[in-house]
Amino acid sequence: MIRLYNVSKNYGSIYALRDINLRVSKGEFCYITGPSGAGKTTLLKLLYGAIRPSEGKLLVGTHDVSKMKGKTLHLLRRNIGIVFQDFKLIPRRTVADNIGLALEVLGVPRNVIRKRVSAVLSIVGLQGREDVYPQFLSGGEQQRVAVARAIINDPSILLADEPTGNLDGVMAMEVMEILQAINLRGTTVLVATHDAALMQRFPYRKLCFRNARLESS
Numbered sequence: 001m002i003r004l005y006n007v008s009k010n011y012g013s014i015y016a017l018r019d020i021n022l023r024v025s026k027g028e029f030c031y032i033t034g035p036s037g038a039g040k041t042t043l044l045k046l047l048y049g050a051i052r053p054s055e056g057k058l059l060v061g062t063h064d065v066s067k068m069k070g071k072t073l074h075l076l077r078r079n080i081g082i083v084f085q086d087f088k089l090i091p092r093r094t095v096a097d098n099i100g101l102a103l104e105v106l107g108v109p110r111n112v113i114r115k116r117v118s119a120v121l122s123i124v125g126l127q128g129r130e131d132v133y134p135q136f137l138s139g140g141e142q143q144r145v146a147v148a149r150a151i152i153n154d155p156s157i158l159l160a161d162e163p164t165g166n167l168d169g170v171m172a173m174e175v176m177e178i179l180q181a182i183n184l185r186g187t188t189v190l191v192a193t194h195d196a197a198l199m200q201r202f203p204y205r206k207l208c209f210r211n212a213r214l215e216s217s
Contacts, residue, residue: 001026001157001188002047007056007066009042015212016042020056022207022214024190026156029183031199032192034209040192043209044159047190048080049073061156081150081187085162087142089134089149095121096130099149120148124178140171147178151187158182160191164198176202 002024009017017039024030032040045051046058049065058065063076089098099120100113108116121127124144134142143163150158160179164172176198183189193199199206208216 001028001061002190003057003059005057007046007053007058009039009046009051010054017046017053017209018212020214022217024188027183027186027188029180029189029204030191031204031206032190032209033194033199033206034215035194038209039212040209041161043207044082044161044190044192047157047159048082049076078153079156081153081155081158083143083146083150083158083160083163085165087134087139087146087166089142089145091134094131094133095126095137095145098134098145099152102149102152116152117148120152123151123181124148125174138171139167140174143167143171143175144178147175147182151182155187157188157190160189162192162194164193164195169197172198173201 002022004020004022007017007020008015032043034040042051046053046065047060049068053066056066060076061079065076068076093101096117100117103113103116117130121130124147126141126144126148134145137145158179163179164175167175172195179189179191180202205217207214
């Protein structure tokens with residue numbers, strides 16, 4: 001599913017990632033962990049094509065991301081869902097509108113969007129909240145909306161960058177349970193986090209980064 005061969009990303013003499021070799025199989029759940037500045041976010045950005053590697057080869061599914069250009073990145077991203085720490089919801093749009101926006105842009109019929117929004121809201125436990133605006137939701141509920149938005153296209157890969165960083169312990173556990181459930185449906189899930197308690201509560205493979213290198217996997 002995901003393969004990296006001697007991948008490096010540098011900015012002049014400074015390396016964000018250096019000589020990374022990695023394989024993540026279809027359907028795996030992996031943590032990307034390590035201290036701040038270790039390369040966690042850089043790896044996620046490489047995987048969804050926000051940046052390109054300086055060296056090496058990066059394959060995501062059938063796509064060679066190291067060779068893809070701007071006009072073809074949509075072919076990669078239609079199979080990848082992304083969850084950020086700060087939710088990135090649009091305040092003036094309802095829950096349903098925030099979730100369905102990606103489908104709306106693609107020209108999917110409204111009746112289809114409504115059905116798919118309803119389905120993903122059921123997965124994240126927010127049935128009946130379609131018409132609520134983000135500012136009236138708790139932080140945990142907002143992150144659930146962000147997760148629902150990320151899986152609306154039924155992606156084969158879900159990337160989450162510190163998805164529980166702004167949440168208290170109980171809400172963080174709830175979001176992790178949702179990510180776990182999504183993984184059990186067959187989606188490959190990669191979660192960047194430094195939360196040791198979560199990784200202990202939900203034990204999965206750890207990709208440990210330090211000083212831009214993969215120390216253990």
